[in-house]
Amino acid sequence: GQNIDQPTEMTATEGAIVQINCTYQTSGFNGLFWYQQHAGEAPTFLSYNVLDGLEEKGRFSSFLSRSKGYSYLLLKELQMKDSASYLCAVREDNAGNMLTFGGGTRLMVKP
Amino acid sequence: ETGVTQTPRHLVMGMTNKKSLKCEQHLGHNAMYWYKQSAKKPLELMFVYNFKEQTENNSVPSRFSPECPNSSHLFLHLHTLQPEDSALYLCASSPNHRGTYEQYFGPGTRLTVT
Numbered sequence: 001g002q003n004i005d006q007p008t009e010m011t012a013t014e015g016a017i018v019q020i021n022c023t024y025q026t027s028g029f030n031g032l033f034w035y036q037q038h039a040g041e042a043p044t045f046l047s048y049n050v051l052d053g054l055e056e057k058g059r060f061s062s063f064l065s066r067s068k069g070y071s072y073l074l075l076k077e078l079q080m081k082d083s084a085s086y087l088c089a090v091r092e093d094n095a096g097n098m099l100t101f102g103g104g105t106r107l108m109v110k111p
Numbered sequence: 112e113t114g115v116t117q118t119p120r121h122l123v124m125g126m127t128n129k130k131s132l133k134c135e136q137h138l139g140h141n142a143m144y145w146y147k148q149s150a151k152k153p154l155e156l157m158f159v160y161n162f163k164e165q166t167e168n169n170s171v172p173s174r175f176s177p178e179c180p181n182s183s184h185l186f187l188h189l190h191t192l193q194p195e196d197s198a199l200y201l202c203a204s205s206p207n208h209r210g211t212y213e214q215y216f217g218p219g220t221r222l223t224v225t
Contacts, residue, residue, distance in 0.1 A: 042216035097142060097208045098167060101154035
């Protein structure tokens with residue numbers, strides 16, 4: 001089984017930088033995904049990490065440390081539209097493309 | 112239409128009713144998934160289909176019955192549900208159920224069981 005933890009809520013200011021952490025415990029690991037979900041909408045893919053290190057994609061970056069069972073999503077130059085839930089999901093070894101999701105972090109961006 | 116669509120978007124049903132949720136993907140994918148998203152709980156995988164064959168049933172009660180007639184369509188048949196089944200039901204698809212593929216989600220059906 002898996003245990004995935006992320007903070008329930010975070011608040012940040014427009015224009016700032018925010019880091020959303022995710023820790024996981026799993027018997028096998030084969031990749032970590034971050035999804036964004038606006039209220040009442042479908043989750044949309046943000047990033048994928050399977051090797052240690054930082055993946056950068058525009059204002060969003062995702063970091064992975066497999067030895068620590070730890071990932072973070074970094075959002076720069078925050079905009080009001082970044083207010084959403086951010087979901088961390090882990091894929092286990094030999095689990096195909098099945099994902100186990102964390103509870104999500106609800107980010108509120110204030111002016 | 113593009114992407115993944117789901118109908119209806121909202122559904123209210125009594126515990127003795129029978130209803131069905133529909134999902135359609137226009138992405139040419141071969142794998143489709145049903146998830147349940149309850150308030151204050153993580154997204155829970157329910158079923159996985161690959162090339163119309165069910166590859167995973169995540170210990171889902173039999174009052175939920177999936178059907179996948181082809182790789183583009185996925186149904187979730189509901190009968191004698193309980194109030195605790197009220198949730199957002201999300202459908203997703205990916206090119207295959209193996210390999211490293213992001214999943215594309217539909218907008219979900221908000222289900223209320225009275």
